Amino acid sequence: xxxxxxxxxxxxxxxxxxxxxxxxxxxxxxxxxxxxxxxxxxxxxxxxxxxxxxxxxxxxxxxxxxxxxxxxxxxxxxxxxxxxxxxxxxxxxxxxxxxxxxxxxxxxxxxxxxxxxxxxxxxxxxxxxxxxxxxxxxxxxxxxxxxxxxxxxxxxxxxxxxxxxxxxxxxxxxxxxxxxxxxxxxxxxxxxxxxxxxxxxxxxxxxxxxxxxxxxxxxxxxxxxxxxxxxxxxxxxxxxxxxxxxxxxxxxxxxxxxxxxxxxxxxxxxxxxxxxxxxxxxxxxxxxxxxxxxxxxxxxxxxxxxxxxxxxxxxxxxxxxxxxxxxxxxxxxxxxxxxxxxxxxxxxxxxxxxxxxxxxxxxxxxxxxxxxxxxxxxxxxxxxxxxxxxxxxxxxxxxxx
Numbered sequence: 001x002x003x004x005x006x007x008x009x010x011x012x013x014x015x016x017x018x019x020x021x022x023x024x025x026x027x028x029x030x031x032x033x034x035x036x037x038x039x040x041x042x043x044x045x046x047x048x049x050x051x052x053x054x055x056x057x058x059x060x061x062x063x064x065x066x067x068x069x070x071x072x073x074x075x076x077x078x079x080x081x082x083x084x085x086x087x088x089x090x091x092x093x094x095x096x097x098x099x100x101x102x103x104x105x106x107x108x109x110x111x112x113x114x115x116x117x118x119x120x121x122x123x124x125x126x127x128x129x130x131x132x133x134x135x136x137x138x139x140x141x142x143x144x145x146x147x148x149x150x151x152x153x154x155x156x157x158x159x160x161x162x163x164x165x166x167x168x169x170x171x172x173x174x175x176x177x178x179x180x181x182x183x184x185x186x187x188x189x190x191x192x193x194x195x196x197x198x199x200x201x202x203x204x205x206x207x208x209x210x211x212x213x214x215x216x217x218x219x220x221x222x223x224x225x226x227x228x229x230x231x232x233x234x235x236x237x238x239x240x241x242x243x244x245x246x247x248x249x250x251x252x253x254x255x256x257x258x259x260x261x262x263x264x265x266x267x268x269x270x271x272x273x274x275x276x277x278x279x280x281x282x283x284x285x286x287x288x289x290x291x292x293x294x295x296x297x298x299x300x301x302x303x304x305x306x307x308x309x310x311x312x313x314x315x316x317x318x319x320x321x322x323x324x325x326x327x328x329x330x331x332x333x334x335x336x337x338x339x340x341x342x343x344x345x346x347x348x349x350x351x352x353x354x355x356x357x358x359x360x361x362x363x364x365x366x367x368x369x370x371x372x373x374x375x376x377x378x379x380x381x382x383x384x385x386x387x388x389x390x391x392x393x394x395x396x397x398x399x400x401x
Contacts, residue, residue, distance in 0.1 A: 055074045057076070059150055061149065062077050062090065070086050077151075090103065102115040103131055103149070106147055112130065112132045112133070124155075127151050129150070132148045133146070170356075171217075171341075174356065181206070189204075220357040227280065234275070235277040237275065238392065239278050242306060244278065245267055249265050252286070260300060266305045272391060275369070275390075284362040284387065285322070285387070288322040292322050295327075296327070298325075302322065302324050304320070311388075317388050319387065320387040320389075322386075324382045325382040326383070327382075334377060338362070340356065362385075362387070369389055
């Protein structure tokens with residue numbers, strides 16, 4: 001049976017346990033550096049000031065106390081770590097092992113730490129984090145040890161580096177193939193076929209085709225470089241799209257006759273004016289029409305339709321649609337068609353004289369003009385490539401007066 005002392009001590013024990021769980025005063029003396037049982041701590045006396053200071057930083061910033069609890073963080077940090085809570089241990093929400101180790105080292109050694117880490121969810125992203133110990137005066141001679149964490153998003157730099165490496169590898173491969181063919185034929189003409197007129201004529205024709213392919217590739221590379229160099233400068237010259245469409249259609253009539261394809265052009269009577277670079281727009285449209293004539297020749301017809309339309313936001317735009325009635329493109333290829341050197345059929349593309357840069361060039365031209373390209377295709381029913389360009393309504397009114 002329970003004694004009188006047991007019956008009177010139970011309420012006292014329960015009250016003490018509740019105080020310990022809620023971290024209330026009187027819960028007992030915690031050893032220095034121990035965290036409350038709940039994982040939360042009282043607000044830092046200068047938390048508001050700290051939050052105001054880091055709130056002006058452009059990148060994510062988090063301030064921890066010496067026990068690793070979150071004192072303050074800015075809005076950018078919320079986007080990076082949505083589970084952050086003031087007063088709670090940061091190690092619970094910052095689940096990257098590299099970052100956790102950097103926090104522990106900075107707290108123990110009181111030395112700045114830099115670390116890079118990688119996140120796969122929801123997207124692949126690379127970051128660098130700086131963990132810097134800070135001593136903050138609390139008034140008088142009292143000081144508190146804090147940890148300031150700042151983050152830089154390295155994802156754009158990493159992606160650019162990957163694109164550069166892929167670009168160099170692809171460009172080298174594309175140039176190496178025709179160059180190797182040229183060298184091989186030159187050696188043959190200097191040796192076994194030196195006195196063979198039939199072989200010489202045959203090989204010279206092939207060499208001319210390979211040299212032309214290299215020249216076209218270099219020309220496309222230079223065009224891409226020029227467009228990217230001026231990507232931040234949007235053209236401001238009024239250009240009427242109708243004459244451009246007709247010029248491109250007329251200029252490609254020879255290729256159309258060779259492929260036995262009819263080019264049909266439809267355009268409104270009124271001019272459609274955009275702010276643009278005429279030469280770049282002609283180059284972009286030529287690439288689309290050439291692709292339609294080469295890869296959609298089986299349909300025997302290519303339609304070029306210029307029209308006035310609206311974006312989803314209601315802004316006026318001009319649309320130039322190039323449609324062929326050839327074999328079409330499988331759905332899995334559509335999202336990657338505008339990547340550099342991406343081809344649906346590598347052998348067919350090279351046989352047609354393609355460089356793999358045409359649609360990438362179109363995309364960059366439209367981006368510089370504030371436009372975009374959309375692609376629709378169904379296997380066996382052809383493909384439609386549509387250039388969307390913002391329309392200048394004030395210039396349109398001036399032209400029609």
